[in-house]
Amino acid sequence: MQQLLDQIVKECAPLSEAGHVADYIPELAKANPKSFGAAVTDKDGKQWASGDADETFCLESIAKVVSLALALQLRGFDDVFDRVGRSAIADPFNSIMRLEMDSPHRPHNPMINSGAIVVVSLLPQEGVEAKIGAVLELCAVLSGQKIAEVVERVYLSEKFTSDRNRALAYFLRSVGSLEGDVEDTLDVYFRMCSIGTTAKQLSVLGATLACNGRNPLTGQDVISPTVARTVRALMMTCGMYDGSGEFAVDVGIPAKSGVGGGIVGTVPGRAGLAVYGPSLDERGNSVAGVAAMKRLSLEGGFRVI
Ligand code: DON
DSSP, X not given: OXXXXXXXXXXXXXXXXXXXXXXXXXXXXXXXXXXXXXXXXXXXXXXXXXXXTTOOEEOGGGHHHHHHHXXXXXXXXXXXXXXXXXXXXXXXXXXXXHHHHSSSOOOSOTTSHHHHHHHHHHOOSSHHHHHHHHHHHHHHHHTTOSOOOBOHHHHHHHHTTOHHHHHHHHHHHHTTOOOSOHHHHHHHHHXXXXXXXXXXXXXXXXXXXXXXXXXXXXXXXXXXXXXXXXXXXXXXXXXXXXXXXXXXXXXXXXXXXXXXXXXXXXXXXXXXXXXXXXXXXXXXXXXXXXXXXXXHHHHTTOOXX
């Protein structure tokens, strides 16, 4: 496995040249487009890592996996799926168009921005600090860390360049699809996107989902098997946005990407895979990361469909 991972990282890293780092959030534009790393954690807690697998970056949209797991665990399936759909759509992650066109005006799934904003609003804790505290705690136990932390400079950058997310949230409120304090909900959303992680840590998160909610490093039962299975299903169908269909055909692994450059994959009963490369394609997915996941899936025998 180590040899395969080293080879894939070495050969995929140059593909980063075909993409661009996210620049709609100024702090993300500071990432080194050449950084590239990958990690695998298997069901027994064995780990392999290569390249920049210990470099810190932000979860960004990968945080949607954590908030969904938390909301399903604490609010139950009916409460969550009454307000957020489970359908894949072929629109960009921050698109407003379909929200207005389709009735009910309900986000199509929890992996796009509108869906994640509604999911955050459903977290039962009172206030911003308690909600983000719960997300951080779940993130830490899912990835086998003592603590998870918000990267303050990225959070502030997200917050001050958030016109699109504000537009989504206020539209949702205007049609009765978002309850509670909109600014507080957005604040939790921006903070969770800004949680720091590494490819190594993300591979543990993927492995915990793969092991039906039991963290293979710590042995802790973190979320229920039903929640883990549901999150995996939504990663498979919606985790790579408008690239989800292509990713399912080419890679065949439930996965979630973020504009920070991370992709986490979860191979049921077997392993968690993670890659980090901040140079992105036009859909907001890591260019070298998608290529590496494809090779890991084929050459590592991780494909699940
Ligand atoms: O809401 C945003 O724009 C970002 N904070 C997260 C978006 C994201 O990661 C999309 N992923 N590929």
